[in-house]
Structure formats: structure tokens, C-alpha cells
Amino acid sequence: MAPCQTPVPPAPVMPLISFIITYYDEPLPLLAECVRSVLRVRAMMTGRGMSEGAFEIIVVDDGSMVSPEDALRQMDRGIRYIRQENQGLSAARNAGLALARGEYVQFVDADDALLPRAYCSLCPRSALDADIILFRFTTRVPQTPPAASGEKDTRCPGKAATAVPKPMESGTEYLLRHNMRASACCYLFRRSRLGKLRFATGLTHEDELFTPLLLLRMHSTRDIPAAAYYYRQRTHSITHTHTSQQRSRRLDDLMDITRRLRNAASTLPPLEKAALTRRVEQLTGDYIYNVYRLECDPARRSHRMATLAGEHLLPLPVRTYTPGYWLYSLMLRLPHPWPDCLMRLLTHKTRLENTTG
Known part of the structure; x- marks a missing residue:
């Protein structure tokens, strides 16, 4: 399968955040829920004075049986969509990084979602004074729809989005003093600090390798104890x-x-x-x-x-x-x-x- 990318005219200004959504054969309703959560973040932030161009949405389709491109176009024609042969999550994220133009990068798995109100507490310009923003995930979302097929209803409440940020420290200091969360989806990080670091292909648990090396590259961290990411527990995942x-x-x-x-x-x-x-x-x-x-x-x-x-x-x-x-x-x-x-x-x-x- 030859890689194909839907042409979208580049924005004249560097986006503030590139949201990289990786997708492989998840049910389309879950992908739609994920994308809409990012669109809600964008809508809330534009309502606070930011332009729509400050947010870039990239969907990397890792060789799904059925392309979701038409469904994505119906949700928002500005979504950047790339389809490649199935190579695994690491390669899909790396492909997204190759396309990303944002000052910051946020990974989102297609069967998960952002929690818009909590997430918006992370990304005002006044809060983006660090190389990396650390936040929490939750497996419970208030008033969520009934569990989809294959989803385990073993959820627990997350912390409030209004939690006070902790003092800043370097990524090295953070690793020395705290137990890090491995998931790369729990970090909003400055793209320029990434350098040549990419996800290793051919591994399960690739985040366990990527995330500590990412933190070592960050000169400043902002740890915000807000549950801004919904992690959906599904029985077919590698951890189950x-x-x-x-x-x-x-x-x-x-x-x-x-x-x-x-x-x-x-x-x-x-x-x-x-x-x-x-x-x-x-x-x-x-x-x-x-x-x-x-x-x-x-x-x-x-x-x-x-x-x-x-x-x-x-x-x-x-x-x-x-x-x-x-x-x-x-x-x-x-x-x-x-x-x-x-x-x-x-x-x-x-x-x-x-x-x-």
C-alpha cells in the first residue's frame, strides 16, 4: 500500500499544538468520539481568543481495512490525514511527528479521548511556559455513553481539572524525584526539544523506552494534576x-x-x-x-x-x-x-x- 496524504493547504503561522491521532481498525464511532474531543478543545480555546490555526489535527491511519477518510472529512475538512501500510503504533506516531508543524505535540490514541474542559486548563499561552506539560489520565468519564463492544467497565474517577500546578523543575529533576507515567499521551511537549528522538519500532510497551528519554531532553516541566485524558480499557489491547x-x-x-x-x-x-x-x-x-x-x-x-x-x-x-x-x-x-x-x-x-x- 503506497502512503497517501490528503492535501491540505499549509497554515501561514506555526500552530500552537499538533494533535497526532493514531488509528488502526478501531470502530469508527470511537475514532469519531476521539476527533470530536479534540475539536471541542479547539472550539473552547478559540472561544477564549485563540485562532483555529493554532491547532493542527493529524490522523495517521496505520493500514486499516477501511479508510476513515470520508468520515473525517465530514467532521472537519482541515484534518490532515495520512494512510500507510500497517507498521505498528511506533511507526504511526513517527509518521505523525514527520508531518507535525506545531510548537507543541500531543499524542492521542484513536480509541481514547481528551477531556476538553480539563485539557483547556493546560494549554493557554500563559500556561505554556514549560517544555513539557505533565497531566493525568482517567478511566472514568462522567456521563459517558454505554460501554462499547470489547470495553471493560472498570473505571475510576479522575482528579479535578482545577488542581494547582506544581513548581517547575527540569525533566531530569522530575525523573529523580517522581515516578513517571509511561504513556506518551499524558504529556504535551515542545517539539523542538525532541531532536532526533523517535519511537522504537517492533516493540510492545514502546512508551516505556520513549518517555524517560523524552523527559531527559526537557529543560522545564509543568506538572498539572488534572485528569485531561480519557483512557479506554479494551480487552483486545496489548495489556490484556x-x-x-x-x-x-x-x-x-x-x-x-x-x-x-x-x-x-x-x-x-x-x-x-x-x-x-x-x-x-x-x-x-x-x-x-x-x-x-x-x-x-x-x-x-x-x-x-x-x-x-x-x-x-x-x-x-x-x-x-x-x-x-x-x-x-x-x-x-x-x-x-x-x-x-x-x-x-x-x-x-x-x-x-x-x-x-
């Missing part, structure tokens, strides 16, 4: 896959990402190295939890843990990043066979809570 092959791929990719970040940290100055190493330690803890949660074969589980030890990622440093990390770091220091027994018991209990909760 259940076959043995899919579980193994998830674990292999998480290990690959941990290695890549550790190798990147080894090349950095001391402060940046410490910040990224902190994230590597957290990811190692996440990986261990997922090994015990997803790997059913004891021999393969032992092999994965031995690999961590052989690459000097074990023992985990005793830190209080999260209660779970702290507990794992202590349990894994116990003599054999206690670590394996306790980790299996803990992850089994968590699975039961997730199933019955």
Missing part, C-alpha cells in the same frame, strides 16, 4: 492479551527496554545517569512482577530471573519508589526458596484481587 506467545513477547520486550535504558544511562553525565538509573530500577521491579504474573513455566521463570542476576540487575536496590518495589527488593534478598515462594504467593493474590475487584 493472554496467549503464551503474547506473554513471552511482553516479557522479552520489557527486558529489551530495560537493557536499552541501562545502556543509555551509562553514556550520560552523572545527574542524568542517576535519573535514568532510577527508572531502570523501577522497570526491573515491574519486570520481576510480570515474570511471576505472566510466566507460568517454573523453568522459564527461573531462567529469566537468572538472566537478571547475570546482567547485574539483581539484587534490586532497596528503595521506597512504591510499596510494591520496596517489598520486592526485600523479599528477593531472602535465602532460597523464600523469594520464589513469596513472589508467587504475592502475584497470585494480586491476580485474584484484579479478577474479583
